[in-house]
Amino acid sequence: MKKMLQKLLVAMMCLIIVGSLVACNGGGGGGGGKSEYAGTTIELLHFWVDADDVLQDIAEEFYDETGIEVDVVFSPVASHLTDLNNRIQTDDVPEIFTMWPGPTVPPYIESGALANLSDCKWIENVDAATLSQCVYSQGGELYIAPVNTAFMGLAYNEQIFARNNLTAPKNMADFERILDVLKADPEVDYPIIMGSDCLANYVYLSCLSNLYQDMPDFDEQVNAGTTTFGNEAMTAVYEKLYIDWAEKGYYNWETCVSTDRMSKAAIEFLDGNAAIMRIGGWDMSILNELNETGTTYKMFPFPAEDNAGSVLAAAGEAFAVSAYATGAKKGAAMEFLDYLMKAENNAKICAAIGSLSPIKGAEIKSNPVLESLSAYLDQPTRGWTVWPVPVQNILGEAYDIYDAKTIEAKKSALKTFLDNMQNAWMATLEE
Amino acid sequence: MNSVKKRKSFKDFLTSDGVAQAVFLIPAYTIFTLLFFIPVLTSVYYSFTDWNGISKETNWVWFKNYAAMFTNPDIFNTIPVTIYYAVLNSVCLIFIAFFVALMLNRKSRITTPLRICFFLPMLVSGIIVGFLFKEIYSPVISDENMGTLNRLLTLVGLKGLTQNWLGNKYTVMIVVVLTGVWNQVGQTALIYLANMQSIPKELYEAATIDGAGYWKQTYHITWKLISPSLRINLILLIINSLKAYDMISLLTGGGPGTATKVINLWIVERSIGGYEVGLGCAMSMVVTIFAFVLVTVTQKLLANRGATE
Numbered sequence: 001m002k003k004m005l006q007k008l009l010v011a012m013m014c015l016i017i018v019g020s021l022v023a024c025n026g027g028g029g030g031g032g033g034k035s036e037y038a039g040t041t042i043e044l045l046h047f048w049v050d051a052d053d054v055l056q057d058i059a060e061e062f063y064d065e066t067g068i069e070v071d072v073v074f075s076p077v078a079s080h081l082t083d084l085n086n087r088i089q090t091d092d093v094p095e096i097f098t099m100w101p102g103p104t105v106p107p108y109i110e111s112g113a114l115a116n117l118s119d120c121k122w123i124e125n126v127d128a129a130t131l132s133q134c135v136y137s138q139g140g141e142l143y144i145a146p147v148n149t150a151f152m153g154l155a156y157n158e159q160i161f162a163r164n165n166l167t168a169p170k171n172m173a174d175f176e177r178i179l180d181v182l183k184a185d186p187e188v189d190y191p192i193i194m195g196s197d198c199l200a201n202y203v204y205l206s207c208l209s210n211l212y213q214d215m216p217d218f219d220e221q222v223n224a225g226t227t228t229f230g231n232e233a234m235t236a237v238y239e240k241l242y243i244d245w246a247e248k249g250y251y252n253w254e255t256c257v258s259t260d261r262m263s264k265a266a267i268e269f270l271d272g273n274a275a276i277m278r279i280g281g282w283d284m285s286i287l288n289e290l291n292e293t294g295t296t297y298k299m300f301p302f303p304a305e306d307n308a309g310s311v312l313a314a315a316g317e318a319f320a321v322s323a324y325a326t327g328a329k330k331g332a333a334m335e336f337l338d339y340l341m342k343a344e345n346n347a348k349i350c351a352a353i354g355s356l357s358p359i360k361g362a363e364i365k366s367n368p369v370l371e372s373l374s375a376y377l378d379q380p381t382r383g384w385t386v387w388p389v390p391v392q393n394i395l396g397e398a399y400d401i402y403d404a405k406t407i408e409a410k411k412s413a414l415k416t417f418l419d420n421m422q423n424a425w426m427a428t429l430e431e
Numbered sequence: 432m433n434s435v436k437k438r439k440s441f442k443d444f445l446t447s448d449g450v451a452q453a454v455f456l457i458p459a460y461t462i463f464t465l466l467f468f469i470p471v472l473t474s475v476y477y478s479f480t481d482w483n484g485i486s487k488e489t490n491w492v493w494f495k496n497y498a499a500m501f502t503n504p505d506i507f508n509t510i511p512v513t514i515y516y517a518v519l520n521s522v523c524l525i526f527i528a529f530f531v532a533l534m535l536n537r538k539s540r541i542t543t544p545l546r547i548c549f550f551l552p553m554l555v556s557g558i559i560v561g562f563l564f565k566e567i568y569s570p571v572i573s574d575e576n577m578g579t580l581n582r583l584l585t586l587v588g589l590k591g592l593t594q595n596w597l598g599n600k601y602t603v604m605i606v607v608v609l610t611g612v613w614n615q616v617g618q619t620a621l622i623y624l625a626n627m628q629s630i631p632k633e634l635y636e637a638a639t640i641d642g643a644g645y646w647k648q649t650y651h652i653t654w655k656l657i658s659p660s661l662r663i664n665l666i667l668l669i670i671n672s673l674k675a676y677d678m679i680s681l682l683t684g685g686g687p688g689t690a691t692k693v694i695n696l697w698i699v700e701r702s703i704g705g706y707e708v709g710l711g712c713a714m715s716m717v718v719t720i721f722a723f724v725l726v727t728v729t730q731k732l733l734a735n736r737g738a739t740e
Contacts, residue, residue: 082703085484107706111486189573252572264572273573389700390505397688399600427504 037332038067042325044336045073045087045094047080048317050285051352058348062339068332088113093322095333096340099144101134101315103388108320109136114143115321115330122341122359130358133315143320145341148355150316152280153373155287158296160188160275168300168308168372172210175303179250182275192251193265193274209302209309210237222425229425230418238418242401243410253402262286270295281316284354284369298372311376316355390424471719478712485706496713505697506714512604513694516679517672519608524668525661527612528619533649535620536627553617561681564610568682570595597683600690607682607691614678615671619664626660627653662733666726673722694718 046055052074059070073094075083081104087093093113099105108114117123118141123131130146161167164185169175182191211218214233221227246253266287269277272295279287279299287297301309319340321333339345347362356374357364364370387395397420400413444450478496480489500506535546552560569578571593577585581593596606630653638648676695679685685692685700694714702711 088485088487107483107485111483113485193572264569264576268572268576271575273576389704393686393689393692397600397690399598399687403599 035066035068035332035335037328037335040328040332041069041071042095042329042332042336043071043073045075045080045084045097047075047077047098048349048353049074049076050354051349054348054352058340058345059336062336065339066335068335070336088324091324093324095322095325095329096319096337097322098147099318099320101144101146101318105134105144106136109143112323115323115325115333116141116143117145117321117337118142120145120334120338120341122338125341125343125360127358127360130313130315134318144318145320145337146315146318146358147340147346148281148316148350148353149313149358150281151314151356151373152278152312153299153301154192155269155277155279155297155299155369157269157272157275158298160185160272168298169303170308172303172305179245179248183249185275187272188275189268189273190249190252191274192245192276192278193268194251194278209304209312210240212310213304213306225426225429228418229421230415234418235414238414239411242398242414243407246402247407263290266290269297281355288354297369299369300372301376308376311373313356315358317353387425388428390428391421394421394424474712474715477709478716480709482708483706484703484708489709492709496707496710497717499710500714500717508689509692509694509697512689512692513673515604516608516675516691516693517669519604520611520672520675521665521668523608523612524615524619525664528616528664529623529654529657531616531620532623532627533653535624549620550617552614555614557614557677558681560610560614561678564606564613565597565682568596568606570598598687600687603683603687603690607679610678610682611675615668619668622660622664622667623657626657630656658733662730665729665733669725669729670722673718673725 044055044059046052048055052072055072059072063069080098084094084097088111099108105114120142122145123142126146127149130149131142134144134146135142156168160182164181166178166181169178179191182188211233214236215221215227215231218227218233222229245251262283263286265274265277266283267290268274270287270291270293272293277297301311303309319337321330321337325333340349341359343357343359343361343363346357346359347364350357350362351364351367354367354370356370394417398417401410401417404410404413439447477489479491479493481492481495482489531549535542535549555563567579569581571577571581571585577593578596580596584590584592594602596602634652634656635648638652643651674695675693676699679691679693680696680699683691685696695718698711698714698718701707701714
């Protein structure tokens with residue numbers, strides 16, 4: 001009897017030990033334990049306030065599947081890069097962090113802060129155009145993983161359009177006809193409101209579909225110095241936007257010559273005082289937050305002469321893996337990046353931040369605004385060049401064009417404006 | 432003569448004035464060293480490197496950043512803007528604060544509430560001032576949606592004068608300076624006021640007997656005898672004008688175009704946005720040296736003025 005009790009006790013002890021080992025497989029403390037890096041803890045530093053909950057959920061699911069713990073830490077947009085830089089200097093670099101594709105990335109690559117992602121499996125699922133905007137090195141190596149596609153277009157108030165029997169324009173002539181109809185609507189102060197920084201960037205961007213139709217390689221030609229900002233195509237679109245449209249009162253240029261007017265413009269648009277508003281995908285959260293009147297809106301691209309235009313779309317935001325992460329931390333970070341770049345997870349993130357996904361097969365939850373714009377995505381989309389600061393500064397100096405009293409004086413001011421932009425660009429190239 | 436020097440004990444040493452002073456100064460010196468001296472020395476070091484703010488390694492580039500600074504066309508746009516701002520801001524404040532101090536120096540029932548009104552804004556940080564006045568100067572977007580200043584003009588029948596104050600390159604610097612004046616006038620006036628209150632009353636009494644009116648007394652007695660505070664104010668204003676960043680950054684971001692892009696905005700833009708911390712530090716050093724020279728020259732000139740008078 002005593003021996004049987006002893007055997008039973010030994011058997012129970014064995015069961016407890018085996019059970020404990022199974023439960024704590026790899027030290028995961030309850031995780032699925034399917035990864036060789038189970039038990040490792042990594043950190044994701046991100047700047048999406050709207051996607052924080054989604055990322056926390058994804059991290060939890062990832063932990064259940066792999067046993068790798070991910071601390072999801074939010075860092076506000078305004079201080080994100082400063083936070084990141086400080087942490088790099090203090091050897092406390094998060095294993096994964098968010099970045100903005102564009103001129104922000106090369107200094108990080110040159111500083112050796114970003115891990116090379118060129119061999120990642122998810123690359124084949126990413127839209128080629130978006131991916132190409134994330135490649136910075138001559139050798140074509142990839143250091144950032146594009147999360148979403150930033151887009152820009154014109155939002156229109158559905159109620160005002162319905163009231164005037166209008167639909168999205170088919171081309172530039174149709175668009176100008178719509179603007180005339182809206183101008184005659186007594187309840188509308190101005191057909192279009194441009195929103196923040198509009199002189200610095202967005203009036204210029206509004207003409208890009210038109211410009212690119214005439215000069216598809218405009219950016220490349222300017223970069224190579226084979227054309228000037230004052231070329232015929234550029235002058236024509238600028239005359240239309242800065243002189244013709246302002247004169248006709250399609251928009252209130254007074255609101256255009258200062259920065260940070262986004263929320264004020266949004267209120268005008270949502271209150272129905274303006275029927276169309278230039279927005280980027282990132283502005284949708286402001287519109288939704290301020291929308292107390294239940295205004296519904298959809299989007300169409302900036303129209304071109306011969307067609308409805310193309311959606312301006314570019315790599316929006318991205319993930320990067322720290323080059324300072326080594327061993328299990330690096331392996332775990334790469335595994336988590338693979339997980340984040342899965343179509344279903346990417347779709348959750350893009351839905352939360354109100355953006356388009358560059359991942360094939362990612363189905364974003366129904367969003368009427370995105371759906372309305374997606375209708376145009378079959379047409380070739382293209383990104384936009386972010387000009388260096390000195391050129392952007394000149395973009396902000398269009399006051400003289402508006403302020404000139406005669407059309408001739410306005411054209412003369414426009415010529416000076418475009419020449420100044422060219423000079424700033426050449427000086428930047430020389431530098 | 433058997434004077435025997437009494438040997439000081441350790442306790443005496445500890446309780447001696449010199450040691451006590453040193454002990455009391457330690458916290459101040461520690462804070463000064465940590466928050467000022469070390470950062471300045473670090474900036475001097477980085478101004479000779481190519482550090483981009485990210486990399487853990489830096490290369491010593493000697494005077495390359497200093498040379499690059501003077502060949503950069505942007506710098507030649509920001510220098511006149513900075514000087515314009517500094518001169519306009521200093522001149523406006525020197526005179527406006529003087530008249531405010533004159534008003535606050537008079538004894539009446541409303542003097543105390545007035546003092547509170549003028550001194551309160553100096554407690555508000557530049558960032559908050561920037562946010563506040565951005566709303567005040569907001570353009571006319573529609574009849575319902577406009578800034579306080581434009582609404583005020585509309586209400587008093589001056590709709591024709593409404594402006595996009597911060598978007599118009601001809602008005603932007605004036606409103607930026609006026610905002611700075613609102614914020615700093617209390618501090619400048621306070622220094623004048625302290626000086627004014629130390630002027631002997633007999634001088635005014637004698638001047639009154641001699642038949643001098645209020646404005647003559649103000650010029651010949653008050654203005655002439657506040658030289659020390661004028662000097663302090665001018666030096667502080669020069670330093671503050673060259674340090675201007677937060678309020679302008681919030682109000683205009685340097686725009687429209689480069690109309691209000693003062694040197695510090697350019698430094699931050701290049702250092703943080705352009706990843707050229709070395710260049711930014713070099714520029715900061717030049718601005719510091721320039722401020723030091725300007726303050727020294729101003730001090731000398733005002734000292735000579737004081738001696739002549």
